[in-house]
Amino acid sequence: MxxxxxxxxxxxxxxxxxxxxxxxxxxxxxxxxxxxxxxxxxxxxxxxxxxxxxxxxxxxxxxxxxxxxxxxxxxxxxxxxxxxxxxLLQPEIPLAHAMAGDRFAVLHRRVDDTVVDLDDLHPGDGQRWRRVVGPLVDDARTLTDALTSRLRGVPADPAALVTLARFGLAIAGGPRVFAARFRGSAPAALLTGSAAHTAQRLEHPVAATAPAAAGMLLTVLGQAVGWPVVxxxxxxxxxxxxxxxxxxxxxxxxxxxxxxxxxxxxxxxxxxxxxxxxxxxxxxxxxxxxxxxxxxxxxYGPGASTLHVVTSEPIPWADPRARRAGTVHLGGPAAEVAHAEAQVADGRHADEPFVLLVQPSVVDASRAPAGLHPVWAYCHVPPGSDVDVTATILRRIERYAPGFRDTVVATHVRTAAQLARxxxxxxxxxxxxxxxxxxxxxxxxxxxxxxxxxxxxxxxxxxxxxxxxxxxxxxxxxxxxxxxxxxxxxxxxxxxxxxxx
Missing domain, CATH: 3.50.50.60 (FAD/NAD(P)-binding domain)
Structure with a gap:
């Protein structure tokens, strides 16, 4: 036995x-x-x-x-x-979030660099980010240990309790309340895009608490350990x-x-x-x-539909910084991301879906012969959907990377129904x-x-x-x-x- x-x-x-x-x-x-x-x-x-x-x-x-x-x-x-x-290979930039046209919000490996970028977009927002997110990055190990625990009982370490209290205050009320702390739209877009990984509604202050927690943890980790690829x-x-x-x-x-x-x-x-x-x-x-x-x-939550793409060149993002990012969120401002996820939660395919994209070749040349670049992307869809999202995702990428379609060599789509099978x-x-x-x-x-x-x-x-x-x-x-x-x-x-x- x-x-x-x-x-x-x-x-x-x-x-x-x-x-x-x-x-x-x-x-x-x-x-x-x-x-x-x-x-x-x-x-x-x-x-x-x-x-x-x-x-x-x-x-x-x-x-x-x-x-x-x-x-x-x-x-x-x-x-x-x-x-x-x-x-684990670290892209120079963990995350770039496409806002509109050639305007991207960028999450850097260092809080100081994220602060500079946010202040450039809207003076003062960087320092607000430092006050809210910076202490959580400093305590990322304690935070990660607590949030990957059994989630039963109260941590015995007083320092962990302080970190969790600070984390709770940062996410209370969900992405909308977080956005109200800032004057510009970039900080909310960074958090909301990360929260959208959960495929949940993001508008309601109570219902969005769990997605906001997941999004904040990912945001903190991006500045503490990066978002590496293998x-x-x-x-x-x-x-x-x-x-x-x-x-x-x-x-x-x-x-x-x-x-x-x-x-x-x-x-x-x-x-x-x-x-x-x-x-x-x-x-x-x-x-x-x-x-x-x-x-x-x-x-169970909504389904995901993935699109695997091979290109002949790196993606020509309108913002050159996105060309150094391992992960790119295609969602627009926070309200657009929340609207897209709400449509999926209602059982519909989003008109302009939030797309999560990873471009591993920015740091890993081992995955493809010279001159080729693998791209991984997905969007959320209603459970069990067998809709082919190839055209939708390619259009979303083209919106923020004009000329992208001309570089596509091959695609392979896996619908939500196929993922389940x-x-x-x-x-x-x-x-x-x-x-x-x-x-x-x-x-x-x-x-x-x-x-x-x-x-x-x-x-x-x-x-x-x-x-x-x-x-x-x-x-x-x-x-x-x-x-x-x-x-x-x-x-x-x-x-x-x-x-x-």
Whole structure:
């Protein structure tokens, strides 16, 4: 009998498996797809020799979260990406947000540089930014540790409480209240564009609190650790973790779709890097009726539709600074971003959708033959949409980069419906595995003190549908694995001669 079987090889499933294997447990990972990695997969989708990230492309949380931190995090128990050969490459500029025409708002690696740019756009706004955001950047490590925790209880460290209080004041009321602190529109655009990653409504002061929190964390991390890309593609993260798992004696299998929990190999613990809907299906009538009802009440967010492009030249952005940015938001002022996301939340395709774009070749020449440049972009769409957004996204890019269409060599679109088919954890194409509302941040997937442990004996959930939620940080898996270790007791680390780090 195995100590643990992990179903799903996304960042959280792999983090759970690695945490258990590093504690000496006998672990097996089962992945239904032919490629490991889930949301960190990369593939050749267009021109031979060009590597595209399939789902996630820029990785501020991989650069900041405790599991992936240099040295393995504060307690030394994590997976040090750099020590395992994964290079996080830093674009000179983390983020450029297209406002109108050739006017962009720019988030720099240093707060001082962001302040200068904001003051140039509207005198005084830079110093206001420094007062509101600057202290959070200084405390980015404390903030990240708190926001990637189990989100249960109050931090014991008084310094963490002060940081969280300051963070709460910065996001209270959502992007609209944040915007009221400034005279110009650029600060609000930077925050709102980052908040739009959550695919939630951004207008209401209460409903927008959770998106604003996510947006503020991303904004802070951009100035603390950057928004890096992985050299050679995001697949490198999964490949490094899997290689170390195998070194520790774990078994990792692909092409192993699980249709019923009874089909799994015997194990003391089963961890599911799956959606609540999949847990409901796999558990069936063995789950208590009340728990199944709670799983079915779990809300999913809008879908995403991705477009992978190959160009013959770097994108000719109207603002030259955007040509040095790893990530570009195409959304216009904050009100336009909020309007587009509201249309999607209402079940419609946005007239002018917010587009999130990553251009890895600004810092990573390894992903394509000389003279070619991969571009990754997506927009939000109604759940399960099978609409081809190629023309829409190309038009949005052309609006801020005249002449862009003339550089396009190849495209490959993946609709929300296709995303859901390719990776069923993304219900309806929801890559966040659940709506990022304030309630669901705290009560993912159901309101329980240990949200990872299910009512089925020996079964845990470890996906982004558990706290702290979406992102390539692995912490959902880490917290689930620690719950397993607490449950199995002191004998859980009974290594069968396996090496320990």
């Amino acid at each position: 195995r100590d643990a079987v992990v179903v799903g090889s996304g960042p959280n499933g792999l983090a759970a498996a690695w945490t258990l294997a590093s504690a000496g447990l006998d672990v097996e990972v089962l992945e239904g797809a032919d490629t490991l990695g889930g949301g960190t997969r990369s593939a050749a989708l267009t021109v031979p020799g060009v590597v595209h990230d399939v789902c996630s492309a820029a990785h501020p949380l991989a650069a900041a979260a405790p599991f992936f931190a240099p040295g393995g995090g504060p307690d030394g128990s994590g997976f040090d990406l750099q020590a395992h050969g994964v290079r 050299e050679g593609g995001s697949q490198g993260i999964a490949d490094a973790v899997v290689a170390d798992l195998r070194r520790r004696g774990a078994t990792v299998r692909t092409g192993a779709w699980v249709r019923d929990l009874r089909d799994l190999p015997p194990a003391r613990a089963v961890l599911l890097d799956l959606s609540p809907a999949q847990l409901d299906t796999l558990g069936g009538d063995r789950l208590p009726a009340s728990y199944r009802r709670a799983l079915r009440r779990y809300r 390719d990776n069923p954890v993304h219900v309806g194409g929801d890559v966040a595995v659940g709506a990022t509302s304030l309630w669901q941040v705290l009560a993912r997937p159901v309101p329980r003190w240990d949200p990872y442990r299910t009512p089925l004996p020996g079964v845990w959930l470890c996906s982004s549908a558990t706290p702290p939620g979406p992102g390539v940080h692995g912490m959902c898996g880490v917290h689930a694995a620690r719950s397993v270790l607490r449950s199995l007791g002191p004998s859980s680390g009974r290594s069968r001669g396996r090496s320990r780090k």
